[in-house]
Amino acid sequence: MLLPNLLASRRGRLGAFFALYVTEGIPLGFAITAIAYYLRKQGVGPAEIGAFVGSFYVPWAFKWAFGPFVDVFRSKRFGHRRAWIIAMQLLLSATLAVLVVFDLPAQLGLFTAVLFVHNTFGAIQDVAIDSLACNTLHEDERGLANGLMFAGAAIGQAIGGSGVLFMTAYTGFQSSFFFVAGSILLITFFIVLPMKESAVQRIQGAAGEAGEAGASGESEPSGGGLRQAGREMREFAVTSFRSFMGTRGAFAGVGFCLLPMGAMALGLALRSNLSVEFGLDENETAQLELWSNIVTAIGMVLGGWLSDKLGRRSTLFVYFCLMSLPTAWLAWKLQQLGYVMPRPAGARQPEFALLLWIASLVYNVFNGLMYGTRAAIMMDVTNPKVAGTQFTAYMAMSNLAIAVGATWQGITIEAFGYPVTLGIDAAVGLLLLLLLPMIRPPREGEEAADAPARRARGSAWVLALLCLAWLPFSQWGEAFGKARGVVDLFFTLIFVMSAVLLTAAWAMLPRQPLTRAAPWIALALLAVYVRKFFDPGLPVQLATGVVALAGAALLLGLARQRWSELSLS
Incomplete structure (x- = not known):
């Protein structure tokens, strides 16, 4: 059966991106509706379910980090973005099949870890789909296409949530994993496989490949590709930080x-x-x-x-x-x-x-x-x-x-x-x-030339003080009683925000001991998230305290920098 290339016509493009966003909504509806319902019915507590649903969204918070890899690593045989979409949809289906072997709720931790990986593939797929849309949709199609894409995500949530619950009343819960995986694979087979990226898109994709080795043409050399992806991630950090502080x-x-x-x-x-x-x-x-x-x-x-x-x-x-x-x-x-x-x-x-x-x-x-x-x-x-x-x-x-x-x-x-x-x-x-x-939007003449730099210094001061607040909290947190877990969660958010600012400083400010240490302390601040998986004893508290103190010290140093790179011209 010869299937049409939907990207070749206006109606086809609109239908294709609607269907692609259906595959993004299916796992979301499955997790926050069907699985959450099943876990609660099995006696899992709201705190564990909340952590499970929260972990599902984490990869989407860092999907910007996948963009450079989608941009850099290409396949000539299968198409630049199409290859990523096919690969991610196959991996989405495969990880769903793996989930069938877990015994819930006894193995909820392992189940959540695999579903976290599953959703990471979903976030990468989202980057590839959006990239394909930007390079495929005509200007007069984008408004309607975006509306249809959001509608597709909503339909996908209904399939993964309501559709699964309707079905499990007759077939049982375990079969729902195959239903969800099959729904994604249907779109892979009928929509994605027949796609052909246009000649214009191939030329655009090839522009970044000039002079690169590899007779097979499957992908770029890993060393050069990783370096280029790293440069793009650094550029993203600098551009985003400048934009945030700019007005x-x-x-x-x-x-x-x-x-x-x-x-x-x-x-x-x-x-x-x-x-x-x-x-x-x-x-x-x-x-x-x-x-x-x-x-x-x-x-x-x-x-x-x-x-x-x-x-x-x-x-x-x-x-x-x-x-x-x-x-x-x-x-x-x-x-x-x-x-x-x-x-x-x-x-x-x-x-x-x-x-x-x-x-x-x-x-x-x-x-x-x-x-x-x-x-x-x-x-x-x-x-x-x-x-x-x-x-x-x-x-x-x-x-x-x-x-x-x-x-x-x-x-x-x-x-x-x-x-x-x-x-x-x-x-x-x-x-x-x-x-x-x-x-x-800013009014003309409203912003002083040094306003962005002042915002950067002020942010560093505030985050440094909040990191220091971890030290007394770790010692006397019991005073918060039942609310201690919530406060501890917000310290995790503070550490993530501090890591982002340190990364921006490393990418933007001149090289000096302060900025050279920034990426390592940023990684340590992100790594303290794993403390939730360990007994909150003295070693964990001590390690987290050292990282928080190092982060605060570095942020205080950054609060004294001029940040002249942010000044408005």
């Missing part, structure tokens, strides 16, 4: 993306947890998730239209407030009815199920209204000269915020119960309102 709006955008996207609990694993505890079976949960996806998609279209008519900041202000309302309402109702701490799965409780349906559907309308508008406002403060780099970095930080949000919510549910978690989520979701007035 007040762009700098506020960093905090805006690191904060939760409004109230988030009803869009993460908490809803699946409550579905199990309220006695909803697989079919009823699948219906809830399906309708949630439908109203979210409708809200996305309506929200974008309203923001064009009424302005993005004003509409986002309303959307963020509205997202907190159903979250706070559900917290109040659960507290009123005495449903506080997590409970084992039981018989269906119609009154609680109705509350969950109402809160979820209303929340997803407002969440949909917010979603596209929030992405659009970040484009407003993005420097057009480096739009791809800066916007990618913003979206990566947003994924990191989701990972942190899913994790702290699971910890808080077990420590304080559902009403408190929902109440905190509703309140924290409003913090974005403080930054929203600053998310705007």
Whole structure:
């Protein structure tokens, strides 16, 4: 059977990228809906489920690091981006097949590790698909194509979440892994394999290959390719950091993306947890998730239209407030009815199920209204000269915020119960309102020449003090009681942010002992994440304290640098 090359026509391109984004949504829906539901039904606690869902988003927070490798390493036989997409989809399917052998929940740790690798392949695939879209779509197709791509991701989530839950009611959970893998492979076979990148794209891809060895033409020499990828990653770090510090709006955008996207609990694993505890079976949960996806998609279209008519900041202000309302309402109702701490799965409780349906559907309308508008406002403060780099970095930080949000919510549910978690989520979701007035393009003459440098020095001071705060926390953290795990999680976020600033300093500032040490301390700050897998005894506390102290010392040194490279010309 001769299959058509969809990239050769306008309708084909639109359909192809819609289908490719379906493969991105399938694993997401499978993890945060189907697997989360199954784990809770097997008695896994909300904290473990929250950590599981949080780990799923981590690779997407660092997908920018995969971009240089996708750009540099090419295959002439299979096509530059097409080769990456085929390889990643095959690996996505293979890792899903591997997951079948694990015994849940007994082997949840190994299961999560393999799924983390699986999702890393998904993040790399996303980079390759976006790269192919940028080099394939005509200018007059991009708006519609992006809308269809987001719609494809939503359909994929429905397939991986609702579709799996509908199916498992009849076939059991283990068979769902093959269903999800098969869904991805169908798109590989019918959509990706027949693709042919155009002659223009091959010429563009070959431009970077001139003078490179390799008679087979399969890929670049590893040494040269790795060096080039390293140069691209360094350039990305420098460009992103300059863009973030360049204007007040762009700098506020960093905090805006690191904060939760409004109230988030009803869009993460908490809803699946409550579905199990309220006695909803697989079919009823699948219906809830399906309708949630439908109203979210409708809200996305309506929200974008309203923001064009009424302005993005004003509409986002309303959307963020509205997202907190159903979250706070559900917290109040659960507290009123005495449903506080997590409970084992039981018989269906119609009154609680109705509350969950109402809160979820209303929340997803407002969440949909917010979603596209929030992405659009970040484009407003993005420097057009480096739009791809800066916007990618913003979206990566947003994924990191989701990972942190899913994790702290699971910890808080077990420590304080559902009403408190929902109440905190509703309140924290409003913090974005403080930054929203600053998310705007700069006015002419508004920025002083040394403003970006001052922001860099101020960031280094603040992060240094926060790293030093780890030392007393490690000694007297018990004073936080049940909240200690949440505070510890936010120190992890502080260490990651410090590592990013140290990496930017190494890439940007002149070579000196301070900057030469920066990448090594940055790696150490990232590595302390693994402390969560060890007993929090003296050796772990001591090692983390040494790294935090070294990071703080280096940041204090950077706070005294001129950062003249950032000064506006």
